Amino acid sequence: MTSTFDPDDKNSWYFGPMSRQDANDLLMSESEGGIFLVRDSTSIQGDYVLCVREDSKVSHYIINKIVEDDQTVFRIGDQMFSDLPSLLNFYKLHYLDTTPLIRPAPRRVEKLVAKYDFDGRDDEDLPFKKGEVLTVVTKDEEQWWTARNALGQTGSIPVPYVQKRYCDHHIYRDEQYYCDDHHCCDDQHCGGHQTCRDNQHNYDSQYYCDDQRYCHSQYNRDNERYYDS
Incomplete structure (x- = not known):
């Protein structure tokens, strides 16, 4: 598949502070290989991590930021680059493990x-x-x-x-809410009299909601039916 991204568009691929698990969750939700993002390293301040969907896994490649004699270079494996766009442009054309870089992961609004x-x-x-x-x-x-x-x-x-x-049509995993453009979720039960999006499921708290039900209804996994808490 042909790469379709601009390495100079930092806002499209740089996700800033992000945990390894959050990167895994986001990239594993994509169906094709070569989807990627760049995040800050959580273990080495100033370094970065290139996270790439490859086959049935997500690979995390450390990018070391090296400053010597007032010159900054970025190292990934045995390759050295003058900046991150140059690094990404290289891997648009060359394979990492099983794929080149195809496009950045979509951002959750x-x-x-x-x-x-x-x-x-x-x-x-x-x-x-x-x-x-x-x-x-x-x-x-x-x-x-x-x-x-x-x-x-x-x-x-x-x-x-x-x-x-x-959260626009996406899961807010840290807050554990489902919402859409028209419904706020300021507490675990979608506060006030707001309803959740149709047939969405809060996987952590196990709340099901639709346009007629508020979020006080839970889902009984054993009996596979709705019941009011």
């Missing part, structure tokens, strides 16, 4: 709601008001992410000032 007002401190910050909904662009650091507001403006936001609130 993550939306946040502001818990407090934030006026911004620097020019690169994105001010917002309490209750405003923001879309995550990149998770640059543990305490500072890049987000976009409803007007399309982008900037840095302090993570403690926001909370995860929406």
Whole structure:
């Protein structure tokens, strides 16, 4: 299959801080090999990991960032590159183990709601008001992410000032909610009188919901039927 990505488009392939398990879950949900992402190394600060769907597994290739004599190079295996786009461009044409790089993994759209007002401190910050909904662009650091507001403006936001609130047609595994564009999930039972998307299943908490049922209904695995808790 032909590679279809731009190595210079960092926002398409760099996922920032991300656990090995989250990378596995995301890439294993893809049906073809060669789907990849680059994340920060969780064991060596400053290094990166190239995660690639290969056959029936996900391979994690460490990328060492080496600084010598004011020059930075990136090493993967015995190959050295001047920057990450050059590394990715090389593996568009050459196999890693069983596949070259085909395209970046699709991003799960993550939306946040502001818990407090934030006026911004620097020019690169994105001010917002309490209750405003923001879309995550990149998770640059543990305490500072890049987000976009409803007007399309982008900037840095302090993570403690926001909370995860929406997930567009995807699983929010850390919050254990199912939601869509129209339903908030601010607690485990899809708070208030909101309903979950039709026939979605919260695998961790085992909640089934549809357009007529609220999330107080659980699924009885043994009898394979709905019952109200």
